[in-house]
Amino acid sequence: MTTVDSATLLKIHDLMVKNRLLEERLITMFKQNQGFFWIGGPGEEAFNIPLGLQVKKGHGLDYDYLHLHYRSSGILMAMGMDPMDAIRQMKNSALDPHSGGRNFAGHFSMRKWNVAPITSPIEVQYLVAIGTAIAQRDHGGTGITIVNGGDAGTAEGDFASCLVWASRPKQELPMLIIVTNNEWGISTSAKTQHGEKHIADRGNAFGIKTQVINGNDVNESFAAIQEAMHYVRTQRKPFLLEAKVSRLYGHSSASGGMFNPNEEDPLPLLQKKLIAANLLSAEAIETLRAKYEEELRLLADQVKTEPQPDPHSIYDFTYWQQQGKYW
Amino acid sequence: MTTVDSATLLKIHDLMVKNRLLEERLITMFKQNQGFFWIGGPGEEAFNIPLGLQVKKGHGLDYDYLHLHYRSSGILMAMGMDPMDAIRQMKNSALDPHSGGRNFAGHFSMRKWNVAPITSPIEVQYLVAIGTAIAQRDHGGTGITIVNGGDAGTAEGDFASCLVWASRPKQELPMLIIVTNNEWGISTSAKTQHGEKHIADRGNAFGIKTQVINGNDVNESFAAIQEAMHYVRTQRKPFLLEAKVSRLYGHSSASGGMFNPNEEDPLPLLQKKLIAANLLSAEAIETLRAKYEEELRLLADQVKTEPQPDPHSIYDFTYWQQQGKYW
Amino acid sequence: MATIAQAIRMALHYGEENLQLAHVFGEDVGLPLGGVFTATQGLKTAWNSPLDERGIIGAAIGLAMAGKRCVAEIQFCDYIFNAIDLLKLAGNTCWSTNGDWNLPMTVMTPVGSGIRGSLYHSHSFDAMMTHIPGWKIVIPSNPKDTYGLLISCLKELNPTMFLMPKAMMYLGGDELIPGEPASGLKALIDKPVDKAAAENWQPQWPPELTDYSVEIGKGKIVREGTDITVVSYGRTLPLCAKAADQLSQEGIKAEVIDLRSLWPYDWELISKSILKTQCVLYVNEDTEVTNFGEHLIRRTVDEFFYNLSAPPKLLAGAFIPGVGLAHSLEMASVPQLNNIVEAIRSVIASKV
Amino acid sequence: MATIAQAIRMALHYGEENLQLAHVFGEDVGLPLGGVFTATQGLKTAWNSPLDERGIIGAAIGLAMAGKRCVAEIQFCDYIFNAIDLLKLAGNTCWSTNGDWNLPMTVMTPVGSGIRGSLYHSHSFDAMMTHIPGWKIVIPSNPKDTYGLLISCLKELNPTMFLMPKAMMYLGGDELIPGEPASGLKALIDKPVDKAAAENWQPQWPPELTDYSVEIGKGKIVREGTDITVVSYGRTLPLCAKAADQLSQEGIKAEVIDLRSLWPYDWELISKSILKTQCVLYVNEDTEVTNFGEHLIRRTVDEFFYNLSAPPKLLAGAFIPGVGLAHSLEMASVPQLNNIVEAIRSVIASKV
Numbered sequence A, B: 001m002t003t004v005d006s007a008t009l010l011k012i013h014d015l016m017v018k019n020r021l022l023e024e025r026l027i028t029m030f031k032q033n034q035g036f037f038w039i040g041g042p043g044e045e046a047f048n049i050p051l052g053l054q055v056k057k058g059h060g061l062d063y064d065y066l067h068l069h070y071r072s073s074g075i076l077m078a079m080g081m082d083p084m085d086a087i088r089q090m091k092n093s094a095l096d097p098h099s100g101g102r103n104f105a106g107h108f109s110m111r112k113w114n115v116a117p118i119t120s121p122i123e124v125q126y127l128v129a130i131g132t133a134i135a136q137r138d139h140g141g142t143g144i145t146i147v148n149g150g151d152a153g154t155a156e157g158d159f160a161s162c163l164v165w166a167s168r169p170k171q172e173l174p175m176l177i178i179v180t181n182n183e184w185g186i187s188t189s190a191k192t193q194h195g196e197k198h199i200a201d202r203g204n205a206f207g208i209k210t211q212v213i214n215g216n217d218v219n220e221s222f223a224a225i226q227e228a229m230h231y232v233r234t235q236r237k238p239f240l241l242e243a244k245v246s247r248l249y250g251h252s253s254a255s256g257g258m259f260n261p262n263e264e265d266p267l268p269l270l271q272k273k274l275i276a277a278n279l280l281s282a283e284a285i286e287t288l289r290a291k292y293e294e295e296l297r298l299l300a301d302q303v304k305t306e307p308q309p310d311p312h313s314i315y316d317f318t319y320w321q322q323q324g325k326y327w
Numbered sequence C, D: 001m002a003t004i005a006q007a008i009r010m011a012l013h014y015g016e017e018n019l020q021l022a023h024v025f026g027e028d029v030g031l032p033l034g035g036v037f038t039a040t041q042g043l044k045t046a047w048n049s050p051l052d053e054r055g056i057i058g059a060a061i062g063l064a065m066a067g068k069r070c071v072a073e074i075q076f077c078d079y080i081f082n083a084i085d086l087l088k089l090a091g092n093t094c095w096s097t098n099g100d101w102n103l104p105m106t107v108m109t110p111v112g113s114g115i116r117g118s119l120y121h122s123h124s125f126d127a128m129m130t131h132i133p134g135w136k137i138v139i140p141s142n143p144k145d146t147y148g149l150l151i152s153c154l155k156e157l158n159p160t161m162f163l164m165p166k167a168m169m170y171l172g173g174d175e176l177i178p179g180e181p182a183s184g185l186k187a188l189i190d191k192p193v194d195k196a197a198a199e200n201w202q203p204q205w206p207p208e209l210t211d212y213s214v215e216i217g218k219g220k221i222v223r224e225g226t227d228i229t230v231v232s233y234g235r236t237l238p239l240c241a242k243a244a245d246q247l248s249q250e251g252i253k254a255e256v257i258d259l260r261s262l263w264p265y266d267w268e269l270i271s272k273s274i275l276k277t278q279c280v281l282y283v284n285e286d287t288e289v290t291n292f293g294e295h296l297i298r299r300t301v302d303e304f305f306y307n308l309s310a311p312p313k314l315l316a317g318a319f320i321p322g323v324g325l326a327h328s329l330e331m332a333s334v335p336q337l338n339n340i341v342e343a344i345r346s347v348i349a350s351k352v
């Protein structure tokens, strides 16, 4: 297993802190009635940040396409998404570039970076991903399709469809298929629903390479993603990667948005290692945290002053570039 | 492996001949414009007859529930279905007890024997089967749920859903899950679509017992079904059985309903063995064939005289026991 | 006074004890949550299914075939659209077998806007569902009807669709449900929020619950009037009643009908009212193209064209792909009180 | 004269050569069959997908995202109902991203009765589809329009639904498609039935095909008349034309409009005609409750209530769970020529 160099580790840590504070800011906004609903990915940073850093970012077939779950802010943050825009979506500001105040928090869309719109319906992204992967199979190069989603969602037939389409003989798709397994679907424990030992085992029958990793470990995540991506980029075949992750603030604001001390938190885990390795001090961590907290608070204040969507805009973009009532 | 005793072998042979001739009669009826569409199971008799003979036939939870594919006439024939009724459905006679002239040939429904209506949409039976299996899990006893379908149809997510629901920890379902693999979906070769070595391998990840058999071999089929059924009846857990079968007359009348000499025919295979074992003579086989041919021809003639459905009946049974226009 | 969520729970409890209800299931329907709206809390037959709507509907059909009465929940109707084929299958099973099989089963699912649910927690399902033959479809707008309609669904021998207006789940009604204690219901049947108290909690079901039923297919006049007929259901129904109250102060007497059953529906009640008022406004919040209200308008002009003194009207949701999250967007996308008041005024103004 | 199946093939071939059409796919769409109606025979980009409608629609959305223009086929619309959520998703993608993404993709699927298709090869899809915002929906009734509408779909930047009336697939039209050879088309582009000849067969596409398009949203008057407006599409359209011809012998002058596009639809054309004839009959074969024709009736009474001299009518399929297989059942379940003639007569008789 490759080990991650110190500079990268520090960068990952920096982004993890920033991402965590963004999610906490969004939760605070919910609690302050600055948004109607929160859902997001605190607890998945040790996997999502290393993933985002390794995405081949850009527009078009030479770059990676992303079909993401609603807990994926860390991936986009690592790719360089402006946290202000996540806050805008939380506040349903008219300036929210992801949805113009139309969609829930965490439902990002960034066509410029091949980020397909994140949808509320569970698992459909595994079907849509087939299409970009077919295009990339035909196109060649090193761009791949990346799709992720939760453990409970794999019960939908769509997950199986993805495995079927990805592994057709001589038509294999260059697709990194990810399951972020937090062992919950809202209030339902995975233990009561999954006969599989590992969800990733479902790839075996299809001859799809698989791996199960501890997604709370930055080193393990980074290395596994690197290897899996290398395989998909060069072999142009699918890889099914299951990452065990935490769900630190419960399912969503609907379940309270409270910190859950029973879940393992990947952030202090990493921080202990960084301190032990003398890469960072407790004070430096506190300073970093304070810096981002302040930055994000200011952004949230600024967003408060932004306009809400114009009620007359409800018809806009039912069709491409269409504005106003169209019938 | 258990070997099948001579009496049973002869019984199976008798039913295989009868079933084959029924299907050939239905095809003839199509060609004579005595029906609009034919679809059925010639080529699957060496598997379907042994299956039908081992069904625990009856009504209610103590008996087996059947959720079948449209090639399953052999199963029902072995259970004792009147071939006349299959002919009635082919002719869309008003007296067709399966659908009253409403549904295609091969789309049987026999509530008295727990035979769920056979549907045209592929693979939904694997979902409906979950429900009867849950009821039987709760009920206990030895009744089980049997579901079958084709190879191509396993690409629908519904097949995966069946595996997921059947294998929930401590909630396993007493379900015999069958795939009859004829290596075709209409005109599409399985080779171009299946990354799996065996479809049955998909059960492994779920801890479901599996087996792949030559469904053209009566002995192998009978024994495998017996063992699988015994496991499901007594262990109250799912079993996934894949049977390689033939599609002797193409997909349906839409593809011409012509005999395909490239497919292995299980009937002469068995007959050769029976003759070699001195259990049957070529003449006796010919006599049997002629007898059933004549019987079925007469039935078909009789059905010709039956009334067609009354056009005023179109609203009947939209609801239970409702007759006539209801709104 | 019980809320709609509590009324559902009590009806299901009554069903478990008296109507052979054997399975209440769906995503998060069982312990610990008891449903995202607590509508299945404390029920002894409630269990959590895999996250798989197609499996849920399929299982419900199979349970019905096995003679096991069930209520299957789709967590939000927004997530039922991958199973329309299965709803059609349930609806055609009796017919396609020429009466061999019937499917006594109930699907329940929350519908409509009103909770800032954005695209996927605001959908309506009345238009698509009424286009599917073979079902009976109900939608209550108060707790007492909720109880009575759900009891009727549990007694019904055909597939029933029970739509729950999600914006009103926690609203109480004006009338006690037969057998409901006059006070203290919450303490008896709501799971405590306190974790420790919730641990071994058991509901104390009111012992006097009855099989009080609201007949499927029967609407109800909730405001009597002579100037205009207003037909609605679900979330928009109380808004129509409010609009009628408001307009009565201007001397406009609107008759408001709560349809309650969408299929079959109470055409007799509507007919009588239209013949009296000579004009009609249909109100619902589904998107307005190929909308169930348009069916009702078609039937209205089919039968009462020459009795109308104004064109029959539909007020429904804007024909756009979703309800936007922002307050401003939701308000502009689906009928609100002021839109209803305006629509009534405008129909009356157009009367000749 | 080309059939509808041939017109589809030629339009798709033109698209492959000139409009960046990169994938034509679905169940049995590629070799050896070229589609259950031969509509994709000989196309260089046609391929067979897994038997998975949800995968097919999902893949089409993804291909559109990747900038690859595709036509995805659902073998029969009867099998599209497990993917309604995905059609809704395609229809809301541009809107939900506030204009970030558009999805230039086409889904094509055969619809309607007329081939003794029983329950699952007789479905219509106009009612449900027109209830889904964000799509453009077309349905031709002759080969020339087929070609022109399909070319328009291939040029369109939004999701398009191309409905093919299956009963008419092999019927020829009255007009040549621009670029179509005056004769001998079959020999050029139909795969030979003979097995040996079919083996290495290559189509010889007419070289002069053009981008002849029929604008989406534009209907066509196929019979001019002053007594009644009859609006239809798909299988029932030629029956309406025939009914008009038949009735003209009785002196009844029916104006028949082929809607061609269901969304957006040509309201201007309908309006003008209704203002002229003062009455209207809408004809389609989908089941009649929450039917698209009811939308058109709603709009008619909304705008022309006082211009009508008879109630606007809908003639559609009976509200039953399927079309039964027997001839007697199919005839009684969906509109036939005699029903249309009767309906026209009855509207005219009711004119005041």
Ligand SMILES: Cc1ncc(C[n+]2csc(CCOP(=O)(O)OP(=O)(O)O)c2C)c(N)n1
Residues within 6 Å of the ligand: A071, A120, A121, A122, A123, A149, A150, A151, A152, A153, A154, A182, A184, A185, A186, A247, A251, C027, C051, C075, C079
């Ligand atoms: C198709 C669909 N069904 C139901 C829901 C409601 N729902 C939202 S999140 C969720 C649980 C998802 O669990 P999992 O897939 O494990 O993802 P996680 O939230 O744990 O990351 C459910 C049932 C939905 N969004 N989409």
Ligand SMILES: Cc1ncc(C[n+]2csc(CCOP(=O)(O)OP(=O)(O)O)c2C)c(N)n1
Residues within 6 Å of the ligand: B071, B120, B121, B122, B123, B149, B150, B151, B152, B153, B154, B182, B184, B185, B186, B247, B251, D027, D051, D075, D079
């Ligand atoms: C949901 C659905 N999609 C498409 C079809 C059309 N269709 C009928 S049979 C068939 C092929 C089925 O192949 P397989 O599952 O292998 O069964 P086989 O006919 O070979 O026994 C197809 C695509 C259908 N009936 N249902």
Ligand SMILES: [Mg+2]
Residues within 6 Å of the ligand: A150, A151, A152, A180, A181, A182, A183, A184, A185, A186
């Ligand atoms: Mg999870």
Ligand SMILES: [Mg+2]
Residues within 6 Å of the ligand: B150, B151, B152, B180, B181, B182, B183, B184, B185, B186
């Ligand atoms: Mg097959």
